[in-house]
Amino acid sequence: MSDNPIYQNLGQLGQQTAQPQSPEEAELERVPNPHAGTLYLTRFVAPEFTSICPVTGQPDFAHLVIDYAPGEWLVESKSLKLYLTSFRNHGAFHEDCTVSIGKRIFDFTEAKWLRISGYWYPRGGIPIDVFWQSGEVPAGLYVPETGVASYRGRG
Amino acid sequence: MSDNPIYQNLGQLGQQTAQPQSPEEAELERVPNPHAGTLYLTRFVAPEFTSICPVTGQPDFAHLVIDYAPGEWLVESKSLKLYLTSFRNHGAFHEDCTVSIGKRIFDFTEAKWLRISGYWYPRGGIPIDVFWQSGEVPAGLYVPETGVASYRGRG
Amino acid sequence: MSDNPIYQNLGQLGQQTAQPQSPEEAELERVPNPHAGTLYLTRFVAPEFTSICPVTGQPDFAHLVIDYAPGEWLVESKSLKLYLTSFRNHGAFHEDCTVSIGKRIFDFTEAKWLRISGYWYPRGGIPIDVFWQSGEVPAGLYVPETGVASYRGRG
Amino acid sequence: MSDNPIYQNLGQLGQQTAQPQSPEEAELERVPNPHAGTLYLTRFVAPEFTSICPVTGQPDFAHLVIDYAPGEWLVESKSLKLYLTSFRNHGAFHEDCTVSIGKRIFDFTEAKWLRISGYWYPRGGIPIDVFWQSGEVPAGLYVPETGVASYRGRG
Amino acid sequence: MSDNPIYQNLGQLGQQTAQPQSPEEAELERVPNPHAGTLYLTRFVAPEFTSICPVTGQPDFAHLVIDYAPGEWLVESKSLKLYLTSFRNHGAFHEDCTVSIGKRIFDFTEAKWLRISGYWYPRGGIPIDVFWQSGEVPAGLYVPETGVASYRGRG
Amino acid sequence: MSDNPIYQNLGQLGQQTAQPQSPEEAELERVPNPHAGTLYLTRFVAPEFTSICPVTGQPDFAHLVIDYAPGEWLVESKSLKLYLTSFRNHGAFHEDCTVSIGKRIFDFTEAKWLRISGYWYPRGGIPIDVFWQSGEVPAGLYVPETGVASYRGRG
Amino acid sequence: MSDNPIYQNLGQLGQQTAQPQSPEEAELERVPNPHAGTLYLTRFVAPEFTSICPVTGQPDFAHLVIDYAPGEWLVESKSLKLYLTSFRNHGAFHEDCTVSIGKRIFDFTEAKWLRISGYWYPRGGIPIDVFWQSGEVPAGLYVPETGVASYRGRG
Amino acid sequence: MSDNPIYQNLGQLGQQTAQPQSPEEAELERVPNPHAGTLYLTRFVAPEFTSICPVTGQPDFAHLVIDYAPGEWLVESKSLKLYLTSFRNHGAFHEDCTVSIGKRIFDFTEAKWLRISGYWYPRGGIPIDVFWQSGEVPAGLYVPETGVASYRGRG
Amino acid sequence: MSDNPIYQNLGQLGQQTAQPQSPEEAELERVPNPHAGTLYLTRFVAPEFTSICPVTGQPDFAHLVIDYAPGEWLVESKSLKLYLTSFRNHGAFHEDCTVSIGKRIFDFTEAKWLRISGYWYPRGGIPIDVFWQSGEVPAGLYVPETGVASYRGRG
Amino acid sequence: MSDNPIYQNLGQLGQQTAQPQSPEEAELERVPNPHAGTLYLTRFVAPEFTSICPVTGQPDFAHLVIDYAPGEWLVESKSLKLYLTSFRNHGAFHEDCTVSIGKRIFDFTEAKWLRISGYWYPRGGIPIDVFWQSGEVPAGLYVPETGVASYRGRG
Numbered sequence A, B, C, D, E, F, G, H, I, J: 001m002s003d004n005p006i007y008q009n010l011g012q013l014g015q016q017t018a019q020p021q022s023p024e025e026a027e028l029e030r031v032p033n034p035h036a037g038t039l040y041l042t043r044f045v046a047p048e049f050t051s052i053c054p055v056t057g058q059p060d061f062a063h064l065v066i067d068y069a070p071g072e073w074l075v076e077s078k079s080l081k082l083y084l085t086s087f088r089n090h091g092a093f094h095e096d097c098t099v100s101i102g103k104r105i106f107d108f109t110e111a112k113w114l115r116i117s118g119y120w121y122p123r124g125g126i127p128i129d130v131f132w133q134s135g136e137v138p139a140g141l142y143v144p145e146t147g148v149a150s151y152r153g154r155g
């Protein structure tokens, strides 16, 4: 419907796209940022993330929050979704997985700044949360709290 | 300070009492109910319960809610606390442990009615809650919801 | 300001009134119910209740909710407040105290129905809640949940 | 804009209407119920209610919830708002005020059923809530909880 | 991808479908219920509903919850979404709109039972909620509370 | 560690067990209920459920609550977990998937009663919740609300 | 009713005003700030925002929070509402739409500072939030958190 | 009861005091600050504020939070209450009203610092919040968040 | 049980101790800080505080939060509790009482830093909160929000 | 399953490991940090912590949050769990216990920064929270609030 030229060169949006089978196979795509000279924040929340524990082979689950200040590029959101989905059959430790996703999106979009917050479901009664950001929050950028509750057990 | 006669025959209240080492060793005590002819509800909430998993030997934790309508007897609360503490080094499955505690207090106090609600901390990503009551709620007894949140994972 | 005749015979409302020193000394007062033929509910919430533990002499605290369906009489609210305040230096066990307050107001107002809910602050890590009502909720009376959270410990 | 005939005979909707100075002066209006043969519920929530204490002359505030099952008539909502506003300079006790509002709307609309819930702001540390309904909830009518928190003091 | 035969005769699912311009133009579609002999509940929550006020021409917004116990048919969810979207440029009063949507889905699916709950955004400081169900909740059907907060103003 | 005989014949507990690749391949296991003559409730909460949409091939996510009143058998929890995990690569519609899981556990355990509540993540802005139970709640069984929030969009 | 001169030159307030059909057609209006020499914050919350997805033609919904520190001018609130309403039939991407609204109000009012927070409803399981501000928060200006919950999926 | 000299010269506390009919008529009173050399914060929360819209003549409602660091004087709280009550029949715009109240109390008490937060009930679906403070928060002063929820519409 | 030498010189811990009748009579006690060279925070929460209004003679209630960074000494917690209890029959204004308690504990423990937060129950519809700290938060000390809700009235 | 070399030298992970009987006996283990050059945060939440009161011999409970910025090493999570479990029969004061756990993990992992937050269950109506961190939060590290509610008593 749109013939906005920034969407012309995309390979996945508006296509039937096969699910990528691994993060390596997944292709992030990017489009020009219509407010490239402006400092602002975009937040994606992905509560449907799952990967495989490389030690036990069992599924792990996480709730991810990705905050970034776009530079010249916006990450195209369908490709982002497919990228996150590509971890479904992929083995990864919590800390490594979270930081690596953040770094890949940061590098790919050449963002001004990026933070990833990974809230992993508990194992052995103790959940792990992982937070990485590319540097200090740029002056003048508003980054609200993620507002994700910390784990509380029962009661 | 009190010389209320209903407290005369107790062995633990107001005494230095050793921690019982098992539920068998623990002695519940009871005092006459000052409103024995009246139907009413007493709720104890015990968020500090822990026992041992009989399969793995690792600690389990639960948040317990005990509701009962006293008959001729009230359970003396210090003895209740020591009884619950006595599971600390005791191996017990979730369902069995919860129902057994409920039955023992119900039998010992000869209560008109009793409900126990056991909210166990998750293992393998899945918590177990166990609810037992001695029968239908007696007509005219007000039993509020326990208000304990069900488990929600993360996010 | 009001010269509503139902307020003519009161001894405390609009007077400087000394704090009663015990429940026995406190005088509840009542006024005619302007909708005496109508079944409806009045709820008082008293989160500022305190009494003395008869065993240890230390202060106890409770949050009380009193629901009643008035008959011919309404309890006058200033006298209710003074009555509740009169427990400040009075020794009373949790169950007995709660049920006795409920019965006295029920008897004094000749209410169609009354419920008292007493939420006591924890002692020894375990709080006690006490709920008494004069009988089954009358058909056609709306009695909402008290909405008081059950105790949850920490976390 | 609408020329729906059910709105033809109204005196206030779509007019500049003076604020009525008392409940007696306020005129409720009604329109035919387009689903008159159907049992259903309409809920109004009016958190902006204020009246005058007839004893002290000081303002009182309440949060009102009005639930009714319309019969042949719907209460016209602008006239409802003006009616509630008319208590602004009117002296009224909590119980009487709440029940009287409920009865007037019930009578005027010839409703199948009506409930009013009045949550009054605390005086003397103790708020009063008043609940009246015209009878038992009709079979087949869904009436959700009002969801209004009970008073909790501080902490 | 699926060649489940129950999806063979649908006109909208998996098609580029134009937005219907009015409820009359919208076509609900239905598929056979795979558990037609079983009593169970399906809940749709549609927080993105908007229509036009027939009096003022201004947009109205509502949060809808639709609960039904399917009989022989399930409503196909894409057609449900398009049907709800078709109110975007349509004038409708709150009570009428809510009840009419409920009746149309109930009739079209020949459901065993249906309830619609419409939570409308406030106008003039007073929101209206509308609840209709096709009859008493069938014995054995679990219908949880909608859990939608009632309006509270500010503070 | 335990040599409780009820755990003697299990094939998965305490074993390295391969992840079953489909619900058909997964084997539920059961152990004798130690309180078989007693009516009580066990609740499992599984917020880590994921399956595949049979139409689009994309992952779906759900939060499941399973309540049952055990008869002669308890479902063994490791086998339950593996059964739920087996949907990871399995295509299933929301209604069908939820009801089928409930029925399989109910049949396999020969439970006195079972309810399953499936809360699916939104698609097209509208989530679907599915609730099935094997019949009316047995008299005398306490089944608390699941306490899962209904979907609310944003704001 | 008011003859406050600051309202003399407005074209929309207190008039029957047609709904503008696009943001271009909408006219923001402004009035002199009565505390122009004072640094303070005004927050508008607009939970009733909807626009059209330029790719799919389907409606999008957002919850907007607009914070600004007025300079010489206040934005007139009826014109603000009509401006926001004008996006109803307008195609716009989330990031672009949010930032553009913020910039237009900032430029038009010549504000000292402005922030816009756009919380968009999820698409494809992942919502997008967009935050833009005109620069660092001025020293001495109090800007509370927006308090909008981040998206959490289900459970 | 108190014969604390700081209360000697007050005209309203402990007196029958007529309600002032306008802010101009209302008299704030002040007493010496017993910790005048100490930097600390006092917060008043006034959820019972109402005024008149100068354009429509209809009542407006607000929830006010007043934070100040007293200097030589404390505002006497009964006079504060009467001052706020004096807006009941007074016409005032939201921004102007909030800022003016803050400035008057700040000037009258010669406070070290003051902030007022005004949360107004929605009109036209959009509430306005207004925040003014007399300058940057003084170093070493603890000013907690007001904790007032931002408006969320429905759902 | 403990023969930790730091507890040797205490007069109240592990003793039957009479309730002190006034703050002057109460004796705070202190023990050596086992991590005296380390900057850390200890928080006490005391929701069971009550005193007497010196003007009316009626009870006042408060919820207190005391945060401090211990220096050479820790306040012994039983003596702290008795000190707080000693206000039960003591007349004190809100601001004065809160600040004085904070200063006394700060001085007595020679703490590195201390903050007291006093949340008083409403009188006349308006609660007062008081916050005092001994100076700016020391660099490197983590002091979480107290998380106490501000007062909200009803609704 | 994993043959990641960083897990080669561990003595507990993937082994049947006996519960250590004291903190001295417990062995923390560590693995190389895969993002050792990157500043990021890992949070562990341990709501299942219990120890023994050295004065009374009775169990204490706490909810612990451990935040750290790993340097060359990650703490291996199974050894962390066993370490925390080792306090089960160990006597320790609240302040000392919390700070000592933090210091041991900080020293053992040679972390860039560490904070421990200990939320202890109330004793004598007053809970104690303890917060220690190794120094100021490093620039560029995101450390969200722990989000643990402070204690509120009842009501």
Ligand SMILES: [Ca+2]
Pocket (backbone or CB within 6 Å): A145, G145
């Ligand atoms: Ca925050």
Ligand SMILES: [Ca+2]
Pocket (backbone or CB within 6 Å): A152, A153, A154, A155, B047, C152, C153, C154, C155, J047
């Ligand atoms: Ca807990």
Ligand SMILES: [Ca+2]
Pocket (backbone or CB within 6 Å): B145, C145
């Ligand atoms: Ca309930």
Ligand SMILES: [Ca+2]
Pocket (backbone or CB within 6 Å): A047, B152, B153, B154, B155, F047, G152, G153, G154, G155
């Ligand atoms: Ca979740």
Ligand SMILES: [Ca+2]
Pocket (backbone or CB within 6 Å): C145, D145
């Ligand atoms: Ca309820």
Ligand SMILES: [Ca+2]
Pocket (backbone or CB within 6 Å): D145, E145
């Ligand atoms: Ca409910």
Ligand SMILES: [Ca+2]
Pocket (backbone or CB within 6 Å): C145, D145, E145
């Ligand atoms: Ca309920």
Ligand SMILES: [Ca+2]
Pocket (backbone or CB within 6 Å): C047, D152, D153, D154, D155, I047, J152, J153, J154, J155
């Ligand atoms: Ca409280």
Ligand SMILES: [Ca+2]
Pocket (backbone or CB within 6 Å): E145, F145
């Ligand atoms: Ca419910």
Ligand SMILES: [Ca+2]
Pocket (backbone or CB within 6 Å): D047, E152, E153, E154, E155, H047, I152, I153, I154, I155
């Ligand atoms: Ca309010």
Ligand SMILES: [Ca+2]
Pocket (backbone or CB within 6 Å): B145, F145
């Ligand atoms: Ca419930």
Ligand SMILES: [Ca+2]
Pocket (backbone or CB within 6 Å): G145, H145
């Ligand atoms: Ca905040």
Ligand SMILES: [Ca+2]
Pocket (backbone or CB within 6 Å): H145, I145
């Ligand atoms: Ca905060």
Ligand SMILES: [Ca+2]
Pocket (backbone or CB within 6 Å): E047, F152, F153, F154, F155, G047, H152, H153, H154, H155
């Ligand atoms: Ca909404």
Ligand SMILES: [Ca+2]
Pocket (backbone or CB within 6 Å): I145, J145
């Ligand atoms: Ca905070």
Ligand SMILES: [Ca+2]
Pocket (backbone or CB within 6 Å): A145, J145
């Ligand atoms: Ca925060």
